[in-house]
Amino acid sequence: MYERIKGFRDFYPGAMAAHRQVVDTVESAVAGYGFREIATPALERTQLYVDKSGEEIVEELYSFTDHGGREVSLTPELTPTVARMVVERHQELSKPIKWYSTRPFWRYEEPQQGRFREFYQTNVDIFGSDAPESDAEILAVAADALTDCGLDADDFEFRVSHRDILGGVLRSMDADVDVPAAIRAVDKSEKIERAAYHDLLVDAGLDLAQAQSFADLLDAGDLDAVVEFAGTDEVAAAVENLREVLAAAEDFGARRYCTLSLDTARGLDYYTGVVFECFDSTGEVGRAVFGGGRYDDLIESFGGQPTPAVGFAVGVMNSTLPLLLQRAGVWPEEAVSTDYYVLSVGDTRPVAAEVARDLRARGNVVEADVAGRSFGAQMGYADSINAETVVIVGERDLENGEVTVKDMESGDQTAVPLAEFPGERDRPTYDDYA
């Protein structure tokens, strides 16, 4: 027997039905805001990732040399690819550019719960606007995607912060501080002891007293105090921007899901403005469900015109969102559903086939026998696919111009004139004829 590769997953129909429902719900919410679907390659040149993240990224990549001698990698994330696409057609694309897509990505990391080597994400981005409304729309569409899945304000929170508050406060302090290192320390602060957090800040260049007052300032989350502490235009502007984004989020219906959380940093160095992370309000899902934010410098770093950008990526399929939906009790049933099974016994295939085609043309999922099986075997199969209604097309019934319509929940059945089934109805059931 052949084995699936470690960290990869097969999705069989029952589980897939639930995942499909969630992905469709997320994509439908996103499409409702006018984000447009794109599709992108599974392979890119390895250089794209090395230039962005350094040589050490290669250890996490599925990278290789193709038969034409190209150094290529399975895409570990979408951002470099969309950056490449925006740069390539920058002139002809009308701004703002609003794109989404759902697809797998690949990273050679140690698998754990909710983390596979092949993982699926829906990516949602706006390019070409630095207005607070664009950050707020990202928060709003993310919130709508979750509430459309059945979550409510008690289930999740968006912890919102601003990179230039963190960086600006650090730069305002009298110290030779490594800002990215300090921000990475903030990013880890929730997961480590207070003393270890302070140590990381000291490693980044603060003295211990500075580290303590910086950490306390972020904890307090008082924006006026932050402005006063820093005393710089940079921090004042960042606070002003954060307030504008939250005000727009209020208008867009998303403010109620947002918590000010200055020690939310997002690990990735490329964020430049408002950042957020979605958390399970109960804490049962222990790490961030997903996150996003503003990354205004990235397109330029890929050789494009300066282009502001803001977005998020949510893990779907074998990732974190299903964990939150399961915790909240709104995960769809992992089962296939079938509107009709058309059961043919005896020499009735032409009529059974016509009934099946008629029901399909009205938008129903309809199975019929393709294995030449007995009445009992067909009834057992109809049950196994959760058929709601079985239409029995038997020789004796047909002599009377009838079929039998059986409700599979109750087991009730009744004879119905063939001419009246399905008749005018798009989705006729036993109850329509009882």
Add this chain to the structure above:
Amino acid sequence: MYERIKGFRDFYPGAMAAHRQVVDTVESAVAGYGFREIATPALERTQLYVDKSGEEIVEELYSFTDHGGREVSLTPELTPTVARMVVERHQELSKPIKWYSTRPFWRYEEPQQGRFREFYQTNVDIFGSDAPESDAEILAVAADALTDCGLDADDFEFRVSHRDILGGVLRSMDADVDVPAAIRAVDKSEKIERAAYHDLLVDAGLDLAQAQSFADLLDAGDLDAVVEFAGTDEVAAAVENLREVLAAAEDFGARRYCTLSLDTARGLDYYTGVVFECFDSTGEVGRAVFGGGRYDDLIESFGGQPTPAVGFAVGVMNSTLPLLLQRAGVWPEEAVSTDYYVLSVGDTRPVAAEVARDLRARGNVVEADVAGRSFGAQMGYADSINAETVVIVGERDLENGEVTVKDMESGDQTAVPLAEFPGERDRPTYDDYA
């Protein structure tokens, strides 16, 4: 500027909208027959393909050694993966197993029109039935997928044949013939000169007279003559099976798309029964659009129980189906569509946002300003996204409790009381208020 890899394609929103519509149409037809969606890994062990197709397949694979020392390949086709999945859960899966999926595959081949190194397919398969109804259902669902895309019986034909007719006739002849080689010769016969075709058959072990009579027999397509020529039970049974499949296809509404075509062979060695290829009836798309057939031995060859199987794979996205739909003039418009643009001018953002949210909740695609732009810039953007209706929320209108509803096709506009927009309507337009 970074470059896309040769043979790979980016799908921007306009083109993607057309492709998405076609993929959704195909998948909807397939789902209507009770085929169930699955999702499968992008990587498999290289051995899976070597065992099936021999070492030479590696030249066509994107294969490499991963960081854990595994020999792996980007999947060049779905069949070995679904065979692996069927084998793994054979006991618990109720038969027949009916699966579909749409996803990319990868082959290192020379790109040409309609053939990329990354190409997308919808695969549709039935496992666990050898009844003629299962072959016929595959023909029927393939035909429905095409007619649902807007094609009709004048646009395409399914050339139908049977592997055991070809093989059986060859085995009935008084010659030491290499049957797979002869079948590959048949597969090439349409594309090469008659003499060259005869030569290939001679290479496979026939003498010239045998080669000519074999070729003539296939051309004539007279099933009774074939049975008589061979005089074996094997060929008689194959002809009977083909007739049963076509009779079931008649009941299922698909016979009208089928042409008996004994020199349709399908190149792949693993087919075992009825095979078919879809061709453009006008011949403008010069090669097979897609094909499929029965492959009863494959699951067993992957270590499973003997399991009959039949299916097809149709190339979507950057493949052959779009070429046929374009030739027939039923390719969807390559453009994004937008139901509403809600244009906010002045201090009206809260009301504009509420209007936008209200329209979205009714299932519409609604964009609103996220870039703080002027009336004119917003109107230009609304036009660029093909907005059907623009709802203008201006300060003066709002003082009168009104918004302006503008039809973007005609340019007509009218003031509407805010309380009546959208009112009871799911999709209000200018005409509703004019």
